[in-house]
Amino acid sequence: MQKKISPKSIVILGNGISGITAARHIRKHSEYQITVVSEEHPYFFSRTALMYVYMGHLKFEHTQPYEKHFWKKNKIDLKQGRVETIDTKNKILQFSDGEALGYDSLILATGSKPNRFGWKGQDAQGVLGLYHKQDLESLEKFAPDNQACRRAVIVGGGLIGIELAEMLHSRHIPVTFLVRETSFWNGVLPEGESELINREIREKGIDLRLNTNLKEIKTDENGQVRSIVTEEECEEILCTVVGLTTGVSPNISYLKGSDITTNRGILVNRYLETNLPDIYAIGDCAEQQEPVGQRRPVEAVWYTGRMMGETVAQTICGNRTAYQPGPWFNSAKFFDIEYQTYGWVWAKPKENEARFYWEYTSGKKCIHLNFDTKSRMFIGINTFGIRLRHAFFDRVLQEGETVDYVLEHFADANFDPEFYPQHDEEIINQFNREQGAQLQRKKRSWKRIFSIPSQSL
16 A cells, blocks of 8 residues: 655646546545646536536536535545636746635646637627536527527537537537538548548538638627628528537646746646646646657547546656556547547558458448558557447557457457447458458457456556
8 A cells, every 4th residue: 555645735727637637646645735726617527528418418417426525525625716827936826816825736737728710700699619617508598499599500520519519409409510621520530431420410400511611700789699601602601609619729828928838738748747846737738748659749638638637646646657648549429420449540541551441331330440551460440330349459559469360359349239230240251352361250258358458557
């Protein structure tokens, strides 16, 4: 058992998944004084669950995984307020209300903020995102039903945009979706998967406008959204709500003028340390000085934020630990189609890469495998409509298995319940035909399914 450490003051700026994970793990290993500061809401809640509150599946209190007594029981103080400046020399936070708070160690976990590109009317009433609790409140105000909101326009073709489209669709509000790319998310997805999502969006009755940009947002005499104008055709589309979901950037404006080194985000080393002693940065606001493998320097992803929180807690509690996120993975949902990715499947293959694409006859399921042309080493997989096991792909990626191994053991990878249709043999047969291979489907091995690499964080 790790020895308890004597008290000192730890302040965590931000109460998202990164900050709260850091607080929990610091408390596990120490008796430090812990204060979590948040401007948005005093209690931690799941941002990814906001859409389900609007859709009626949850109440907002259900998005808070910890009861209010949890914080007092674990001696974690919560403070709501906006930090104006950080006096790094004297280790003091200055708040907008004039209060001050000292610290011995400071963890910056301030997350992301939505991008804005200076559109005329972008600050009008009825213009919103899907990033904060206040956005949920704005949706309830301006789009409670299809009578109050005759049409909504969403600008930006990423994951947040598709979530907002599903939310509005659930209340029968007509949606026009402006996507500047020639196909949905085709900067990330290869052509087959991107087209599959185009079809799914349109089948739900969404007015998907590809290769279309926003020019301006028009308002009425009360400053309320009245319409938008597209840039290409100068078409005016009447609407009462505009969702701006054009990506996010690290939330670091409060550091302007400070001596904490920033670029796009707060620059950190592998130990999540900034250029100043006793100041760390984690989550969406952190930028790796040297990217980890093929990963981006800034990763606005839930699970990497959690990993960073665990990692920085170890360092602060005396066990200096490097951030090692392991193989890349992510997941999302496009209306009724679930998406997972493990490893790397770029929108376009690199010179040394070969691809295998299989799509089910329904047009709502597919897999896309990426592997090295010479060694046949498995590089990554995209899957839509088929659930796969994280533990399996974490292992095969770290152990450098071949694409042949992955396909022959696809039964071990499949996480769909037994009463779901299984497509292993169909996938292998198509691969054999296209690649001139003679792969054989292996029976499911429960030992391989639950074999998780010891180096995983």
